[in-house]
Structures are given as C-alpha cells and as structure tokens.
Amino acid sequence: MDEIAKALKVSRASLYLLFKNKDGVFGDLSTLLQSDAHDEAKKYLNGDLNASSLSDRIEGALLARPFQKAVVESKHGAKRHNEHHQLCGDSVASYRDQFQKRLTSALREGVKRGEINLKSANLSASNIAELLNLAVASLRQRTVDETPFEKRVHHFIRLTMAGIQPDRPPLD
Template identity: 30%
Template structure:
C-alpha cells in the first residue's frame, strides 16, 4: 500500500506469506521482484499478440487486435493498479526487457505477414 519506494522486502515477504530469508533466496532485492513481474507481464502480452496474429481475420484486424491485447491491455492493467504511474515512471530500469519485447513483437508481426 506504500508504493515501490516505501515498500520493504519485509512487507513483500509478509504479503507473500513467507519469511524474509526465503524471499531473499529467490530475489536479491525489490528491483529484482519488479523486473520478474515485468517480465511475466511482457511474456504474457507476447503470447497474446502471437495468438491474435495467428487468427483467421484479415491481417490489419489481426495486427490491431495484437496491439490492443499485447500493448494497450498491458498498459491499461498497469495504470489501473494503485501505483501504476509510479511503476511506469520506473520503466527505464526495464529498458533491456522492453527492447527484447519490441524485437519479439516485431518478429511475430513479420511472421504473420509471410
């Protein structure tokens, strides 16, 4: 309930119903947790894009659906969270993950064209 800056590893461990040492066995710090969650969301959005692009509709419709389901929906989900704006402001720490996401999204679109 505090936002990223004020949340501690102890807060996260308590919310996950685990000990802080057990949490540290999985994650080095809360930035690692943030990156793991971001990676999960990005991976899920790529799967949604891939599914949308594999449909039977005309290419333009499949592409728009892929963009909506993979990008717009993901952004909407983050914005809807209580601290979404704060999390989006931290996206520079995810530059490598976002770059990889963009490349893979482009690959999926290119494959759908062929």
C-alpha cells in the first residue's frame, strides 16, 4: 500500500478513504493499468505508433501488455501479477482474448500484404498469436530489470518472424 500511495502521491490513509480495502485499491488500479496497456497494444498493432514493420508492431504490442514492466522490475512483481490474476480474473481473460484476436488479425493482414507466409511454418495466424503471447509471458523469468526482458522479446520476435518470411520454403 505504501508503494501505491507514493506512486499516486497521496497518503496511505487517503487510499482507504477512496477504497474499501487493499483488494479494492489493487483491483481498480489493475483494471485501469490493464485498459491503458491494452489501448497501447492496440495502437501498435494498428500501426498508429512509430513502428513501421509488422515485426516492430508485434513487438511493441507484446511489450505494452499489462504488468510486463512491473513484474520484471519490482521486487513484488510476481506477487502483484498473481494478485492481479486472482482479483481481476474475468477482466484478465477478456483482455487476453481481445489481444489474441487483434494479434491474429495483424498477422492475417501481414499475410495479405505479403509481409509473412504462414504456410511456410504450417501454422495458422491464431496458432502463432497464441504462441507469441504465451512465450513472451515466460521470457520475463529471471530478469531483474526491463532491459534483458525487452532484448529477449526482440530476439524472440526476430526468430519467429524469420520463420514465416514470404521467401522461406515450406516445412515438410
């Protein structure tokens, strides 16, 4: 609670005037942060931010996902992540599903524009979107700040995109 109060520049007592309990504070803030992160991810996937290639748009969207930075950089990150999923489970599932659909759509658009060839990997856009989403969540393990995590995501996206380049021969 002290960290939340400091971040909001209010006293701890003020938080309890606005919210019933710690779960109320955390739930509302988590939902707000999740919504903001989802909006930023959507902007990346739509090409509204400074990311020109499909690879850059996907990387930006995946890094914008909720709590990536908080989980990696805070000593309480894993606890916050677990509390977020426990208190906001329905909201988490809804945003995850929405993000998955947007990522799938971005990959399909990439196929239409000739940026990628999913047939070369024998995978669908939804398969790749799911794998990207799940893999990036695991890339934050054993990191103490955001820089190694961002590098891992960058390398993983490069590796994935190399496997679905338009000129790559199909897998047997």
